[in-house]
Amino acid sequence: MASLPTGKDAVIEAHGLVKRFGETVALDGLSLAAPAGSILGVLGPNGAGKTTAVRVLTTLTIPDGGTARVAGHDVVRDPAAVQRAIGVTAQDATLDEVLTGRQNLTMIGRLGGLRRADAKARAKELLERFDLVDAGDRLLREYSGGMRRRLDLAAGLVTRPPVLFLDEPTTGLDPTSRVRMWGVIRELVADGATLLLTTQYLDEADELADRIVVVDHGRAIADGTAAELKAQTPGARLEVTLTQPNAGAPGALAPFVAGGVDLSHDGRRLRAPVTSGAGLATTVVRALDAAGIAVDDVQVHAPSLDDVFFALTGHASETLEAAA
Amino acid sequence: MRALRDVAVLTGRNLMHIRREPLQLSDVTVQPVLFTLLFVYVFGSGVVLPGGGTYVEFAVAGLLALNLTTSSMGTAVGLSTDLNGGVIDRFRTLPMWKPSVLVGRSLADLLTAVLCSTIVAVTGYAIGWRPENGFVSMLAGFGVFLLFTYALCWACACLGILSKGPESAQGIGLVILFPLAMVSNALVPTQHMPAVLQTITEWNPVSAVTAAARDLFGNPNPSATIDAWPMQHPVVASLLWSVAILAVFAPLATLLYRRRTTD
Numbered sequence: 001m002a003s004l005p006t007g008k009d010a011v012i013e014a015h016g017l018v019k020r021f022g023e024t025v026a027l028d029g030l031s032l033a034a035p036a037g038s039i040l041g042v043l044g045p046n047g048a049g050k051t052t053a054v055r056v057l058t059t060l061t062i063p064d065g066g067t068a069r070v071a072g073h074d075v076v077r078d079p080a081a082v083q084r085a086i087g088v089t090a091q092d093a094t095l096d097e098v099l100t101g102r103q104n105l106t107m108i109g110r111l112g113g114l115r116r117a118d119a120k121a122r123a124k125e126l127l128e129r130f131d132l133v134d135a136g137d138r139l140l141r142e143y144s145g146g147m148r149r150r151l152d153l154a155a156g157l158v159t160r161p162p163v164l165f166l167d168e169p170t171t172g173l174d175p176t177s178r179v180r181m182w183g184v185i186r187e188l189v190a191d192g193a194t195l196l197l198t199t200q201y202l203d204e205a206d207e208l209a210d211r212i213v214v215v216d217h218g219r220a221i222a223d224g225t226a227a228e229l230k231a232q233t234p235g236a237r238l239e240v241t242l243t244q245p246n247a248g249a250p251g252a253l254a255p256f257v258a259g260g261v262d263l264s265h266d267g268r269r270l271r272a273p274v275t276s277g278a279g280l281a282t283t284v285v286r287a288l289d290a291a292g293i294a295v296d297d298v299q300v301h302a303p304s305l306d307d308v309f310f311a312l313t314g315h316a317s318e319t320l321e322a323a324a
Numbered sequence: 325m326r327a328l329r330d331v332a333v334l335t336g337r338n339l340m341h342i343r344r345e346p347l348q349l350s351d352v353t354v355q356p357v358l359f360t361l362l363f364v365y366v367f368g369s370g371v372v373l374p375g376g377g378t379y380v381e382f383a384v385a386g387l388l389a390l391n392l393t394t395s396s397m398g399t400a401v402g403l404s405t406d407l408n409g410g411v412i413d414r415f416r417t418l419p420m421w422k423p424s425v426l427v428g429r430s431l432a433d434l435l436t437a438v439l440c441s442t443i444v445a446v447t448g449y450a451i452g453w454r455p456e457n458g459f460v461s462m463l464a465g466f467g468v469f470l471l472f473t474y475a476l477c478w479a480c481a482c483l484g485i486l487s488k489g490p491e492s493a494q495g496i497g498l499v500i501l502f503p504l505a506m507v508s509n510a511l512v513p514t515q516h517m518p519a520v521l522q523t524i525t526e527w528n529p530v531s532a533v534t535a536a537a538r539d540l541f542g543n544p545n546p547s548a549t550i551d552a553w554p555m556q557h558p559v560v561a562s563l564l565w566s567v568a569i570l571a572v573f574a575p576l577a578t579l580l581y582r583r584r585t586t587d
Contacts, residue, residue, distance in 0.1 A: 055587075058417050059416070059417060060413060060416055060417060060587070061587050062586065062587070080419055083417055083418060083419040084419040086417065088414075088417045090410065090413060090414075092410045092413075093410050094410035094411055094413045094414035095410070095411060095414065096337065096411045097409070097411075098340070098341045098344050098345065099337065099340060099341075103337075103340070107333060107337055108414065108418065110329065110330075110333045111330055111333055111334075111415070111418045111420040112418050112419065112420075113326075113419060139344070155414065
């Protein structure tokens with residue numbers, strides 16, 4: 001595991017967080033750190049402990065063990081100071097259903113310490129920024145899922161906090177809204193904020209995060225940039241599709257691969273890990289052709305974060321499972 | 325300052341809710357009119373007051389007691405709704421004075437109680453009720469009621485925090501508050517009740533508050549002939565009751581709230 005940035009550098013840092021709910025261990029010694037002005041991606045499947053980690057860091061949950069500091073303040077000893085520095089967008093909507101979008105933002109601004117006029121101006125500005133001007137004066141219970149997530153994100157930004165926590169900000173969004181949300185998140189960091197983002201989508205972490213902490217069963221099992229994590233996986237993966245099933249094919253591939261050859265049910269598709277992908281497709285087609293085996297398709301895949309996740313946890317990520 | 329502003333913001337928010345929730349609003353607008361007319365014309369026709377006086381003069385203070393006591397359930401329901409929704413987590417991550425959630429709720433419900441009592445009084449006035457002791461004394465009568473209602477809101481806040489959800493808060497609230505309001509001198513003279521009930525009504529805080537208001541309004545108060553201490557000193561008794569309820573339940577609600585919102 002790569003070393004964590006610590007000391008003055010880290011705006012968000014957790015060391016050995018433990019949290020149990022009865023028999024369930026939600027956090028089992030989780031450590032993480034995010035330097036100022038960066039996006040830390042916390043990646044893991046459902047139930048990995050991501051939400052509990054965010055709740056500890058945002059002063060909602062008191063950990064059973066370990067320590068955490070946000071913006072230099074201990075989350076247990078000085079929650080008020082932490083609350084002054086953070087903005088939160090939780091996974092479940094944490095807004096008032098019976099108020100309008102504008103009233104919600106104004107109320108949060110007032111409770112966050114803004115004066116009435118400032119809170120109103122800020123609400124107006126955020127409604128414009130998140131394309132909610134038309135919906136601004138409608139009650140929240142009439143909002144669509146996408147509008148609600150946007151307002152939830154806006155709610156986290158009202159007081160212009162230097163530290164932001166976004167718990168699965170794009171879960172449940174359609175692909176277009178998702179890409180739009182990514183754009184908004186990038187802008188936030190461009191403004192100088194430090195951001196912690198949880199996600200179960202590997203592409204999202206890959207796309208947004210400067211560093212990624214992979215969490216499984218309440219602990220960090222890997223930490224680094226997307227490139228560093230990808231470099232930790234054994235290598236590329238070869239996939240060959242034959243015209244006809246052929247019993248000699250695995251044997252013919254054996255000299256070029258770095259492990260067992262996996263054969264599909266219909267006997268036409270072969271998969272195997274390989275150490276290097278350079279020039280491999282040509283070599284494989286020639287070898288199979290020499291053995292009299294006709295080939296429909298050859299692909300060499302560079303490792304994706306999905307492969308990383310699989311290699312680290314021994315189980316597929318949500319996206320892989322959904323695709324399978 | 326910070327605390328005052330947070331309380332004001334949340335009080336405003338809760339009032340907005342009441343305005344937008346037809347059921348909650350009808351509890352403090354339609355129901356008081358309906359109850360006043362029903363009790364005066366249906367029950368009133370069969371009630372003979374010991375010591376004389378018309379039923380409508382007697383009933384307005386009792387109807388204030390009935391409506392205000394039962395409307396304090398709104399505190400339990402509102403708080404329970406908040407605690408079971410996501411918005412409470414938002415409040416908890418904001419740098420605000422945390423008890424303002426409770427104080428803002430109780431103040432909004434107090435203002436609602438002012439509206440409710442105004443409606444009862446206006447309805448009563450329209451059908452013949454008159455306060456006979458002057459304006460200041462009448463205001464004192466309403467003050468006694470509102471202080472009691474405010475105290476009751478804190479007891480109901482405890483119920484709201486302990487309950488599993490708004491429906492169960494309402495269910496339990498009804499079971500407690502209706503008997504509290506009804507087993508009293510509010511709507512009928514107690515002289516002909518069975519002995520056990522008479523003792524309960526004499527010591528029921530709702531009876532003290534109602535008797536105090538009747539005295540202050542200058543309306544017929546048949547309880548004045550009852551020997552029990554609270555019936556002989558209804559104003560002092562109702563103030564003592566209100567302060568005692570507040571002193572027990574306000575700290576308790578704060579404690580329960582802190583416990584419920586710590587995980």
